[in-house]
Amino acid sequence: DTGVSQDPRxxxxxxxxxxxxxxxxxxxxxxxxxxxxxxxxxxxxxxxxQNEAQLEKSRLLSDRFSAERPKGSFSTLEIQRTEQxxxxxxxxxxxxxxxETQYFGPGTRLLVL
Amino acid sequence: GESVGLHLPTLSVQEGDNSIINCAxxxxxxxxxxxxxQESGKGPQFIIDIRSNMDKRQGQRxxxxxxxxxxxxxxxxxxxxxxxxxxYFCAENSAAGNKxxxxxxxxxxxxx
Numbered sequence: 001d002t003g004v005s006q007d008p009r010x011x012x013x014x015x016x017x018x019x020x021x022x023x024x025x026x027x028x029x030x031x032x033x034x035x036x037x038x039x040x041x042x043x044x045x046x047x048x049x050q051n052e053a054q055l056e057k058s059r060l061l062s063d064r065f066s067a068e069r070p071k072g073s074f075s076t077l078e079i080q081r082t083e084q085x086x087x088x089x090x091x092x093x094x095x096x097x098x099x100e101t102q103y104f105g106p107g108t109r110l111l112v113l
Numbered sequence: 114g115e116s117v118g119l120h121l122p123t124l125s126v127q128e129g130d131n132s133i134i135n136c137a138x139x140x141x142x143x144x145x146x147x148x149x150x151q152e153s154g155k156g157p158q159f160i161i162d163i164r165s166n167m168d169k170r171q172g173q174r175x176x177x178x179x180x181x182x183x184x185x186x187x188x189x190x191x192x193x194x195x196x197x198x199x200x201y202f203c204a205e206n207s208a209a210g211n212k213x214x215x216x217x218x219x220x221x222x223x224x225x
Contacts, residue, residue: 002156002158002159004156006156031211033212033213035213040121040218041217041218042202042204042215042216042217042218043157043202043213043215044215045212045213045214048211048212056212091156091157093213095211100145100162100206100211101147101159101162102147102159102213103159104149104156104157104158104159105156106154106155106156107155107156109154
């Protein structure tokens with residue numbers, strides 16, 4: 001257990017529904033990252049926050065995706081109008097500056113039917 | 114990173130033998146590299162890291178080697194144990210944004 005927690009661990013939804021995932025980073029970690037991982041692949045970067053500011057978004061993050069970190073602690077990732085191609089493991093990682101090692105949570109596995 | 118789809122390269126190793134996992138990275142500007150271990154249904158777990166000003170770093174039963182000339186990274190696991198069975202990913206961190214770029218992964222199967 002790295003200290004990064006994610007909720008829920010599993011989510012099954014129907015195409016077109018909205019889903020929201022939560023990540024609680026390690027306490028005092030000021031940077032928080034979201035990644036997506038599909039079967040057999042390494043994680044791919046989606047977006048990251050420095051405290052409450054969202055500093056970078058990947059082009060993988062379509063308009064249907066939005067992430068927030070309102071108080072610089074936990075973060076949420078919302079997917080609107082889910083599509084079957086959104087099925088993946090969504091991973092969260094946190095870091096405390098100036099250390100660079102990212103510690104990952106257990107992930108949320110999403111299945112869109 | 115290199116994509117291998119559903120068919121991950123697999124390294125089968127006898128318990129007690131040494132394992133060597135290789136990785137080619139893509140960005141010559143990357144200055145920090147990490148090896149992660151991922152067990153089924155879990156998030157990646159940090160194993161060892163190395164900065165670009167080093168060519169070797171040792172941890173407990175693990176050694177990472179970095180060859181910047183050919184952009185190659187390797188992870189050596191000594192006396193491989195059944196608990197080492199997992200998928201191993203290398204990741205590179207370029208200075209821009211500090212986001213990680215992962216390689217395609219290698220599955221290690223330890224035979225008792």
